Amino acid sequence: MDNYPSKLLENAVVEFAKLPGIGKKTAMRLVLHLLKCEKDEVALFSSTLMKLRNEVMFCSVCNNISDNEVCSVCADSHRDRSLICVVESIRDVMSIENTRQYNGLYHVLGGIISPMNGVGPSDLKVELLEQRAASGSVAEIILALSTTMEGDTTNFYLYRKLAKYGVRISTIARGVSVGDELEYTDEVTLGRSIINRTPFETIGS
Amino acid sequence: MDNYPSKLLENAVVEFAKLPGIGKKTAMRLVLHLLKCEKDEVALFSSTLMKLRNEVMFCSVCNNISDNEVCSVCADSHRDRSLICVVESIRDVMSIENTRQYNGLYHVLGGIISPMNGVGPSDLKVELLEQRAASGSVAEIILALSTTMEGDTTNFYLYRKLAKYGVRISTIARGVSVGDELEYTDEVTLGRSIINRTPFETIGS
Numbered sequence: 413m414d415n416y417p418s419k420l421l422e423n424a425v426v427e428f429a430k431l432p433g434i435g436k437k438t439a440m441r442l443v444l445h446l447l448k449c450e451k452d453e454v455a456l457f458s459s460t461l462m463k464l465r466n467e468v469m470f471c472s473v474c475n476n477i478s479d480n481e482v483c484s485v486c487a488d489s490h491r492d493r494s495l496i497c498v499v500e501s502i503r504d505v506m507s508i509e510n511t512r513q514y515n516g517l518y519h520v521l522g523g524i525i526s527p528m529n530g531v532g533p534s535d536l537k538v539e540l541l542e543q544r545a546a547s548g549s550v551a552e553i554i555l556a557l558s559t560t561m562e563g564d565t566t567n568f569y570l571y572r573k574l575a576k577y578g579v580r581i582s583t584i585a586r587g588v589s590v591g592d593e594l595e596y597t598d599e600v601t602l603g604r605s606i607i608n609r610t611p612f613e614t615i616g617s
Numbered sequence: 618m619d620n621y622p623s624k625l626l627e628n629a630v631v632e633f634a635k636l637p638g639i640g641k642k643t644a645m646r647l648v649l650h651l652l653k654c655e656k657d658e659v660a661l662f663s664s665t666l667m668k669l670r671n672e673v674m675f676c677s678v679c680n681n682i683s684d685n686e687v688c689s690v691c692a693d694s695h696r697d698r699s700l701i702c703v704v705e706s707i708r709d710v711m712s713i714e715n716t717r718q719y720n721g722l723y724h725v726l727g728g729i730i731s732p733m734n735g736v737g738p739s740d741l742k743v744e745l746l747e748q749r750a751a752s753g754s755v756a757e758i759i760l761a762l763s764t765t766m767e768g769d770t771t772n773f774y775l776y777r778k779l780a781k782y783g784v785r786i787s788t789i790a791r792g793v794s795v796g797d798e799l800e801y802t803d804e805v806t807l808g809r810s811i812i813n814r815t816p817f818e819t820i821g822s
Contacts, residue, residue, distance in 0.1 A: 415711055415714045415715060416711070417681050417682050417683060417688055417689060417690070417707065417710060417711070418673060418682045418683055418684045418688075419684055420668060420669045420672055420673045420684060421669060421673065421682055421707075423665050423668075423669070424665050424666055424668075424669040427661065427662045427665045427666070430658075430662075431647050431650060431651075432646065432647070432650050433643070433646070434647075438638070440708060441637065441638070442636050442637070442639075443666075443669065444706065444707065444708065445636060445637050446636075446666060446669070446670060447669070447670065447673065447682070449670070451670055451671060453635075454666060454667060454670040455667060455670075456632065457632045457635075457666065458663035458664070458666050458667045459663070460628050460629050460632045461629055461632070461648075461651060461659060461662065461663050462659060462660060462663045463625060463628075463629075464625045464626060464628070464629040464648065464651070464652070465651060465652065465654070465656055465659040465660075466656060467625055468623060468625045468626065468652065476622050477622050477623045477626055477652070478622060478623055479623045479624055479625060483622055483623075484622060485622070501649065502622065502626075502649065503645060503649065505622060506620055506621070506622070509620045510620060
């Protein structure tokens, strides 16, 4: 894909292809789609993205994305303020909110420790989390990070940082997914699910 | 995916998800990427798209995308002006240009006849093509459309429209792809490639 008949077209394709997971061919398809749209629609698309980038805020309490100084979760007086669930990104907040099983607050780290990708502890909102743990109003911190080496490393790092504040620290349960067949579950998960078995009475409670 | 913590975020995701082949999850990923970019980069992305949509032109001769009144192909005095290759879209022009095997001009229809998608002959640049055929300077028109029902319908329609101008009309060769094994070639293609066999001497010329 070269020989662009138009410099304007080439620039637009190059810009789209900078997005993650979008190659030159997909970028071309998207650009040709925009060319067929009305000018108003393209203007709306552009201005919405600009507006997002320029006006969006991050909650001063939990670092969640927000239209205000404090996000809607932190501002909600019905939520349990003694519980903090630590997650990697805003997407995880949305996923957990969609389960409707959690009524505490969040803390969005903004990433996980990953030396391979050049992400160290200083790139994450750990200090803000320590301040919250030190405030005395928090009873439990739930670490809800990915079950990867990076996630485990971050869990361990956070545990060492937070343990001194006398707050209970837990991680989300690992085990066989609901609906999965044992036969097809990987050994590590199945092994963990046996070690961390749950008393039968608590199921469904 | 609902419960967006920010209206600005939701608007941006909705806009991205309007693009073809981009669902809500992918849109979310792209939007979160843009949030991590510098403001300048997002501004450049937005303005490039706006600029493309507002400033791009279509060649008055062949309907190819262009930065000027006449596109670079039509403006090139080294090209054979007696040959016109009819294609569906700008992407096809780029594909054929990349082969470096064609030295004539193009005609971009802007689509193919597809009643299922509500595209009729009046939506295509057929009248402009007829004017070119009638001008007397064209010796041959090559129809290079997709080998689909829509492509065949459009070929047939164009043939009926253009035959009266006494111009030679051809279609690109259909046959077994270079590098393909016969065993895995579909029957229709293999059948056509036998019917339209080429004298051995012309190969490689």
